[in-house]
Amino acid sequence: MKFRIYISILLLFAGAIVTLEACKKAANNTNAGYNPTYLQLTIPAGWPTPPTDIFANNKLTEEGFQLGRKLFYDGRLSKDGNFPCASCHQQFAAFATYDHPFSHGFDNAFTDRNAPAIFNLAWMKEMHWDGGINHIEVQPLAPITNVKEMAETIDNVLIKLKADTIYTKMFTAAFGDATINSQRMLKALAQFMGSIQSYNSKYDKVKRGEASFTIAEQSGYNIFKANCNTCHIEPLFTDNSFRNNGLAVDPYLNDFGRMKITGSPADSLKFKVPTLRNVELTFPYFHDGRGFSLSQVIDHYRTGIHTEQTTLDPLLKNGIAITPTEKLDLVLFLQTLTDNVLLTDKRFSQPY
Amino acid sequence: MKRLIIYLIALLPAFHLLSGCQKNIEASSGTVKITFRNTVNGSPLALNSQIYSNPFNETYTVSKFRYYITNVSLNGPGGVTLKENNSYHLVDEAVPTSLSFYFETTENSFSDLVFTLGVDSARNNSGAQTDALDPLNDMFWTWNSGYVMAKMEGNSPQSTVVGNKIEYHIGGFTGANNVLKTINLSFPSGKLATIKKGQTSEIIVEADLNTWWQNPNDIKIAVNPVITSPGVLAKKVADNYSKMFTIKDVTNF
Numbered sequence: 001m002k003f004r005i006y007i008s009i010l011l012l013f014a015g016a017i018v019t020l021e022a023c024k025k026a027a028n029n030t031n032a033g034y035n036p037t038y039l040q041l042t043i044p045a046g047w048p049t050p051p052t053d054i055f056a057n058n059k060l061t062e063e064g065f066q067l068g069r070k071l072f073y074d075g076r077l078s079k080d081g082n083f084p085c086a087s088c089h090q091q092f093a094a095f096a097t098y099d100h101p102f103s104h105g106f107d108n109a110f111t112d113r114n115a116p117a118i119f120n121l122a123w124m125k126e127m128h129w130d131g132g133i134n135h136i137e138v139q140p141l142a143p144i145t146n147v148k149e150m151a152e153t154i155d156n157v158l159i160k161l162k163a164d165t166i167y168t169k170m171f172t173a174a175f176g177d178a179t180i181n182s183q184r185m186l187k188a189l190a191q192f193m194g195s196i197q198s199y200n201s202k203y204d205k206v207k208r209g210e211a212s213f214t215i216a217e218q219s220g221y222n223i224f225k226a227n228c229n230t231c232h233i234e235p236l237f238t239d240n241s242f243r244n245n246g247l248a249v250d251p252y253l254n255d256f257g258r259m260k261i262t263g264s265p266a267d268s269l270k271f272k273v274p275t276l277r278n279v280e281l282t283f284p285y286f287h288d289g290r291g292f293s294l295s296q297v298i299d300h301y302r303t304g305i306h307t308e309q310t311t312l313d314p315l316l317k318n319g320i321a322i323t324p325t326e327k328l329d330l331v332l333f334l335q336t337l338t339d340n341v342l343l344t345d346k347r348f349s350q351p352y
Numbered sequence: 353m354k355r356l357i358i359y360l361i362a363l364l365p366a367f368h369l370l371s372g373c374q375k376n377i378e379a380s381s382g383t384v385k386i387t388f389r390n391t392v393n394g395s396p397l398a399l400n401s402q403i404y405s406n407p408f409n410e411t412y413t414v415s416k417f418r419y420y421i422t423n424v425s426l427n428g429p430g431g432v433t434l435k436e437n438n439s440y441h442l443v444d445e446a447v448p449t450s451l452s453f454y455f456e457t458t459e460n461s462f463s464d465l466v467f468t469l470g471v472d473s474a475r476n477n478s479g480a481q482t483d484a485l486d487p488l489n490d491m492f493w494t495w496n497s498g499y500v501m502a503k504m505e506g507n508s509p510q511s512t513v514v515g516n517k518i519e520y521h522i523g524g525f526t527g528a529n530n531v532l533k534t535i536n537l538s539f540p541s542g543k544l545a546t547i548k549k550g551q552t553s554e555i556i557v558e559a560d561l562n563t564w565w566q567n568p569n570d571i572k573i574a575v576n577p578v579i580t581s582p583g584v585l586a587k588k589v590a591d592n593y594s595k596m597f598t599i600k601d602v603t604n605f
Contacts, residue, residue, distance in 0.1 A: 057479065134497040137479030141487055141494040154488050182488050186480035261496050263529065263583040 034176035036061035041122055044199040046207070047235050050122040054136050054194050058187045063173040066351070068192025070170060071185060073350045076160040077140075078150035079106050085143065085150075085189075088115040091348055094278035094339070095119060095196060101289025106151035113255070114289040116274065117282045119198040119342060123236050129271045129287040131242055132261045137190045154182050161185065196348055198277050199235075200341035203333075207235075213336065220333025223326045228276075230315055237276040237337065243313040244269040245286075246305030253288055268311050280338045294331045298322060381459055382547035384426065385554040387452040388443045389600065390417055392562045397445055406565040410573040412508035412518055417445040417561060418491065419502035420471050420484070424455075426462035426545065434460065440471065440484040442491060443559075454552075462545040465555055469533040469594065470501030476525045496581065498523055501531055502593060504564060511577035518573055520564065522589050524582025531582070531590035535597055543602040556600040563596040564589055 039060045043049065058064075072089075075081040088103040088111070089095040095118035097103040102110040113129050127133035133142060143149040144157060161167045162180050172178045174188055205211035213221060224232075233239045242258045249256070249269070258267040271287045285291035291300065301320040306312070322330065342348070390397040392404045397417060405411050421443055425435040436455045444450045475481055476498045485492075491500045500521045507516050524531045537557065539545070545553040565571050569588035571579075579585045 128495075132496040134477055135479040138487070138492070138494075138497050141492070145494050158488075181482060182486055183480040183482040190479070263581070 034172075036063045036174065039065065039195070041195065042197060042199070044197075044204070044235070047199075048123070051125050054122050054190065058137065058190055060191055060195065061174060063170070064175070064188050064191040065195055067167075067170045067174045068188035068190065069348070069351050070167075071189050072192050073352075076164075077144055077152060077157050079152040079156075082106075083150045085140065086350065088143070088149070089118050091345075092343055093117070093281045094198065094342060095348075096278075096282040098281065099283065101284045103149075105149040106147065109148035109151075111146075111148055112253070113287050114284065117278060118193055119196045119277070120236060120275065121194050121196070124240055126240070126272070130258045130261045131272055136194055137186045139193070140186060140189050158182065158185070192348075196342070198339040198342045201277065201339040202336040204235075204339075206336070214332070216329045216332045217336055218333075219326075220329035220331070221336075223322065223330045224333055227320050227322060228330075231273045231313075232276045238273045241273055242267065242270040243273055244309060244311045245271075245301075246307065246309060246312050246316055247286060247290070247300070248306055250288060250290070255288065257287065266311060269309060270311060276334060277337045278339055278342070280335045281343070294334055295327065298327050298330060302327075381549050382457055383454050383552040384457055384462075384545060384547065385452055385454050385552050386421075386424065386465070387554060387556045388421070389451070389556060389558050390443075390445050391558055391560050393560065397561060399445055404562065406562060406573065408565065408570070408572050408574075410508060410510040412506050412510075412573060414445075414504060414506040414561065416503055416505040419443050419469060419559075420491070420499065422468045422471055424465070424467040426457070426460075427464040427466060428460055428462040428544075432460050432462070434458075434462065439467075440475070442484040442489055457547050459549055460547050462547070463539050463543075465537045465539070465557070465599065467535055469535050469590075469597075470523075470531060471499040471525070472532065473525045473530075475499075493521075493523065498525055498582070501590070504561065508573045508577065510573040512574070513577050517577065519578045519580055520589055521580040522586045522593070524586050526582075529582040529587065531586055533590060533594040535594065537597055537599045539599050539602050543599075545602050546604050548604070551605055553602065553604045555602050558598050558600040559596045560598075561596065564593045567592060567595065 039062055041050075041055065041060065071077060072085045075084045075087075077084060083106060088097045090098055092098065097115040101114055102112070103115045105111055116127075116129065121127070121136055125134075127136065127139045128142070133139045141154065144152055144154065158180060167180060168178050171180050171184060175184050202211055202213075206213055231239055231241065231243060244257075247269075256268050258270040259265065261267070274282075279285075279294065283292060283294070285294075285297045291297040301316070302322055303319060305316050305319050307317055392402075392414075397414060399417070400413055400415050403411050403413055419442075421441045422439055423435070424439045424441075425433055427433050434457050441453050442450060471485065475485060480487070485499070487494070491503065492498070493500065500523045502520075502522045504518070504520045506518050508518050509516055511518050522531055539555075545555055547553055569592055571585075571589055571592065576585060579589060
């Protein structure tokens with residue numbers, strides 16, 4: 001009898017200790033094995049501070065980055081398995097779609113606009129050509145659910161991820177427990193995409209004193225600074241503003257750009273100023289990919305601007321005066337913005 | 353032997369404390385239950401089955417009815433205010449458990465219920481959210497970041513779009529397109545929610561869907577069967593539906 005009571009007391013104490021430990025864990029919201037490797041975004045010397053800290057509520061970790069990388073390359077985020085994020089955002093094209101005005105999506109569809117390159121997103125406040133996306137974390141919802149792109153529902157994506165024990169492990173490593181939900185998936189994707197950076201082009205090396213321009217490149221740089229640098233501001237080569245650059249409205253697409261987001265006629269035909277970094281590889285150009293070469297794009301600014309458009313950017317009302325010789329030098333300069341480190345960095349490549 | 357049993361009994365409250373994971377037991381108090389009852393012209397809303405008539409004699413059925421109730425607070429006589437923490441609720445007629453929510457409060461008397469109809473700007477701007485704000489709930493615009501604050505869908509013979517659908521997804525949180533509404537509801541005269549320790553007070557809020565069509569702005573199905581983006585029309589609907597709530601009852605159990 002006595003013995004039984006001692007055992008009961010022992011069990012009660014043991015139970016209390018176990019629950020106490022459980023409480024500690026609940027309070028810390030982590031499991032004992034959660035020990036991620038924290039990373040930091042590189043801010044290259046001389047660059048502006050990012051407008052907001054995109055990782056303020058999403059601590060950048062190696063584990064989160066690797067989970068995001070796996071998700072980025074995983075076809076299961078699309079309805080039929082054929083369209084991972086990486087199908088339109090190809091590393092060798094600086095994470096744009098190489099040689100396609102529109103990218104291919106589910107069921108033989110074309111996308112509505114040219115796929116933008118993905119890098120230096122920490123400096124970009126709004127995403128999409130029309131700026132409709134206000135945070136890097138909610139960006140993937142658009143292509144995943146668009147019927148012309150990945151054509152999947154978030155519910156289905158999560159069902160597929162939960163069925164894969166590799167993801168259980170990776171979500172645990174990244175976030176401390178095995179919960180797989182939309183918020184964690186989106187935060188992991190943001191960690192990967194937000195970590196893709198471009199700051200090692202020849203241009204950057206010249207700026208750092210590690211290389212020098214050829215005479216033609218230097219001439220092109222001078223022309224750039226005299227004519228292009230108001231919108232394509234260094235070192236990001238964009239001011240991330242929305243402007244009408246005087247392209248004719250395509251009667252089939254009828255794409256009026258940012259007006260779709262703001263509803264304001266003043267924003268008609270305005271599109272985001274794209275970065276010129278890696279511009280050699282992100283062709284075709286403009287929101288609908290109508291410009292197949294840099295020469296064609298420069299010619300648009302020389303002689304092709306539709307000055308009758310009421311929302312035309314005032315800077316372009318007289319076009320940009322560039323001679324054919326200057327054009328050649330300008331193209332040579334733009335090619336110095338190609339960043340081979342980004343294009344070949346194994347950290348950003350397909351993980352399996 | 354007996355002494356041992358007495359020790360054991362004496363120790364029990366200590367075990368209880370250890371096992372509960374509770375930090376502030378002294379704060380435990382009463383509960384407020386807020387219940388939403390969706391109606392059309394005073395009759396309980398019946399999804400899909402019931403045909404309703406709007407002020408323009410247009411007939412319609414309702415297949416979805418959802419809205420965000422956020423930043424809930426209770427005000428009492430003498431300037432008492434109680435704010436619910438992390439206060440984001442999606443009320444969905446199709447999900448019975450979503451029609452009520454609870455929160456703990458200290459002993460007090462309250463005479464007014466205040467909440468926001470919609471999701472505040474901060475949560476529209478700060479990336480991926482979870483729980484009531486999870487994009488899985490189909491209340492988040494993927495192409496124009498932001499929450500649908502209130503949603504009504506159904507059918508009407510007066511609708512000119514495919515399938516005679518009606519769709520009103522009302523949202524917008526910036527500048528001129530802001531549809532956020534602060535709703536301040538005073539309890540019926542003489543009624544107070546009197547929160548007592550260990551007891552529950554229930555506040556029943558009625559939402560009349562038929563307010564969406566009129567006062568101050570006429571929204572006719574024949575003219576606008578679909579409103580699914582931020583802008584002038586969404587603002588007009590929001591001005592109408594900001595008047596849809598009334599306090600039906602306050603009960604102290």
